[in-house]
Amino acid sequence: MSSGLRLDRLAKTFPNGTAALGELSADIAAGAFVSLLGPSGCGKSTVLRLIAGLEEPTLGRVDWPQTRGSLGFIFQEPTLMAWTSAAKNVALPLELAGMAKTQARERARVALEKVGLAGFADALPRELSGGMRMRVSIARALVADPDVLLMDEPFAALDEFTRSKLNDDLLRLWAERRFTGIFVTHSVFEAVYLSQRILILSGRPGRLVADIENPAPYPREPGYRTSAAFNATARDILDALEEISTC
Amino acid sequence: MLMRGLRIILPIALFLGLIRFWEWSVVYWEIKSFILPPPSAILAVFATDGASLLGSAWTTLGTTLAAFALATLSGTALAALFASSRITEAALSPYAVILQVTPIIAIAPLIIVWVGLDNAWLAVLILAWITAFFPVLASATAGLKAVDPNLRDLFRLYRADFRQTFIRLMVPSSLPYLLAGIKTAGGLALVGAVVAEFAAASGNTDGLAWRILEAGNRLQIAKMFAALLLLALMGVALYAILSFVEWLLLHRWHGDRRRG
CATH class of the missing domain: 3.40.50.300 (P-loop containing nucleotide triphosphate hydrolases)
Incomplete structure (x- = not known):
């Protein structure tokens, strides 16, 4: 779509x-x-x-x-919540929309795999490189399957x-x-x-x-x-x- | 590793050395014990007056902790109110500043007249609360304002309501600020409690300040030192506990900066 x-x-x-x-x-x-x-x-x-x-x-x-x-939005900076894991960052749009946590986290995991970050779901932003953080940001923008x-x-x-x-x-x-x-x-x-x-x-x-x-x-x-x-x-x-x- | 060991050993060695020197110099220069008692005399006070001192320490500690808890709750709540409504902030924040910049010792007689005549403990509690309240309010307000504007936009983009934005974004973003304020408030609650006890004085309260006044009037300098020692220990313990709580909550997210 x-x-x-x-x-x-x-x-x-x-x-x-x-x-x-x-x-x-x-x-x-x-x-x-x-x-x-x-x-x-x-x-x-x-x-x-x-x-x-x-x-x-x-x-x-x-x-x-x-x-x-x-809509999905990717900012100049990765703009991640520093206090929480990559998966929880990616799950944010889904959880804000009211999706159940376990389901949202599962979709976040899949979205992270799509950007080449399988295995980094539990990593905190500060443990990732600049490029990896941007990948998390991309995964977050795409997790809810935006039209634009x-x-x-x-x-x-x-x-x-x-x-x-x-x-x-x-x-x-x-x-x-x-x-x-x-x-x-x-x-x-x-x-x-x-x-x-x-x-x-x-x-x-x-x-x-x-x-x-x-x-x-x-x-x-x-x-x-x-x-x-x-x-x-x-x-x-x-x-x-x-x-x-x-x- | 060597550096870290030295950091612990050096202050302790210095402390023990100073105590030895103090003990020795009091004897050597024949200093009168009502000017400067030797450490051994101060320790001896705990044997004779230990129960009353610890009882007083318990009273002061209770006031301090109650004032600290009140300050933390009310400061955070008011900061949250400020964050949700600019009008409230504009209306109330000048009063918070006035309360902060007016010396507590000058407010004390008024509060004591109002509530302290029947209930000195309550007057002391209120004064200690006022002292500790402001750093919590100021740091929580600063923290709530320090939210990354891009993240705020992201929450708006996904149509988060105020409750979601507050819990998921504002509280965690402001936590480092809030904890720094709370750490300051712990020490200030103790300062406020003792200052208020001094102001209330004259047998109305039985906190450590009263023990210090009483001992001073009777030239029991060793007992004054013992009370001071208890106060210092309380302050250090409070600070250490709050630092530990801060570490517990933040170390994973902030990381140990020394290790990069």
Whole structure:
């Protein structure tokens, strides 16, 4: 299951006067993997928070053509509860929704296996590496089988090696579950590798300056990173970014 | 390992050395025992006046523990109320600060007039409670505010109600802060109890402060030292127990920082 959504002239000005986001309109198809790319402070995170309902838009709205999709959110940091085990962290969304503990923990265990953390169910966050913590965070976001997965620069703090490994894992999970993925990043190469479509936002207030399709088929293998097709898409994006880098 | 052994052995060796020196110097310089009694005389007090001292210590300990329990419960409850309602916090927090910054010894006569004439023990309890209350309130409030904003968002995203957010997120996040406040409150409850006993004085209470006043009036300096020793032991025991509780609750989650 997945849901498409439409951003309809979405804008956000904070009470202190900061215009984070200009009027952003975009249709995001059900099951698509879309990246929001742009320099820091161009309202990319604000878009995710508006979709998640964590902020109210100043103007415009988020439309759900069918029913409002269920959401998963992956933050920049793993954002785990330090006082409790990986499994209990992952079980949180289910338990908050009222699922019985034993059933929720069992599903959490399965979700942890899916992200390669079988055997770490009882580990505390501080006993895990940065990459493993992020995997727990991914498992938690996916445990309730969301229609839409919102990701706010989730791998920005990780080393290159861990990051590309997690990119592959994310694509594998997306292929299995077919959620609608909205991925915020400021890495051109990460955006190209992951996405079917890249929305480029300019600096404050964030505005859509380019909407680039990436036709490369999935599954994308690590070899794609050095292919001519990859370079062509990256070139398009860099050209679009060139135009806004002066603002 | 060697360092850890030394950490235990050194203070004990120093303590024993100082006691020997004290005993020796009192004899050597012929210091009058109503100025500075030798440690052996202080120990001897426990043989003669042990029962009355321990009885008084029991009274003071009871007041301290009751005040500590009250302070912990009321401080935590009020902090929780503040966390759930900003209006309550805005309305009440100035009064909590006023109560905190006004010296307890200055409030004491008033409380004693109000409740202490019939029931000195209650007046002492109230004063000790006021003394210990604020650190619990302040630390619990700070802890409840220190919740990771992303985790708070996550709970909102999954539509957690206030009860779920409070129990699953706010209480555990604030626990390290709260426990630090509670540890301070333990010591302050003892300080408050003794100060209040001094203020109530004149035979109304039979806590250790009264024993100290009584012994002072009679120039029984060894007995004063014995009472002080009991107070110090009580304070240390309280601190040690609370540190242990803190360790029990937090060590798994925080880990032993020295081992990384």
